Amino acid sequence: MIKTAKARRNTRKLIVRGIVIGTMAVLATGCGKKERPKADLAASQVTTIGVNSYLWRATLDALSFMPLLQTDSNGGVIVTDWYANPKNPGERVKVTVSIVDQDLRADALRVAASRQVSQSGQWVDAPVQAATVQKLEDIILTKARDLRRAAIAG
CATH class of the missing domain: 1.20.5 (Single alpha-helices involved in coiled-coils or other helix-helix interfaces)
Structure with missing residues (x-):
């Protein structure tokens, strides 16, 4: 024992x-x-495309009223065709958006716009106000943040 x-x-x-x-x-x-919350799956780099998915979806949503010429989710490029507002048919705009990073950041988004006005039946290049491009960037970034918040909350 x-x-x-x-x-x-x-x-x-x-x-x-x-x-x-x-x-x-x-x-x-x-x-x-404690384990990180499952909502962290909504992090900016969780994506099945080559760029930030929130910026990509927000851009498509913001430009949904314009006809699209080219979309490349791996390269992060969206190019619209010329769009003329029915209220102002003598003016048309074309937009190119480049998403250059996988992070949801303001500097990951590049917006360029071209504008033309009709003069004597011919389309002539005209300047685009910087505020117009800035406003479009702000709209896209706000939509992207809202999408991310919704993914975290949901």
């Missing part, structure tokens, strides 16, 4: 030592922290 009691004490010591070492290992590796 003496050997059995001694063996039990040694077994208990080994078990306690193993639990202490295991707990210390878990704490040292950070696994004892």
Whole structure:
């Protein structure tokens, strides 16, 4: 019986030592922290396309009223065809949007616009106000942020 009691004490010591070492290992590796919420899957780089998916969808949504000429989700380029507002048929606009990063950041978006006006039946290039391009960038970025918030909340 003496050997059995001694063996039990040694077994208990080994078990306690193993639990202490295991707990210390878990704490040292950070696994004892709470898991990140599943909403983190909505991070800006979670995408099946080559660019930020929120910027991509927001751009398509913002330009949905214009006919599209080219879309390349891997390269991040969207080019519209000429669009004339029915209220102002003597003017038309063409937009090119480039998404240059996988992060949801303002500098990951590049918008360029061309404008033409009709003069004597011919389309003539005209300047685009910088505020017009800036406003379109703001619309796209706001939509992208809203999409991301909705993905996190949902």
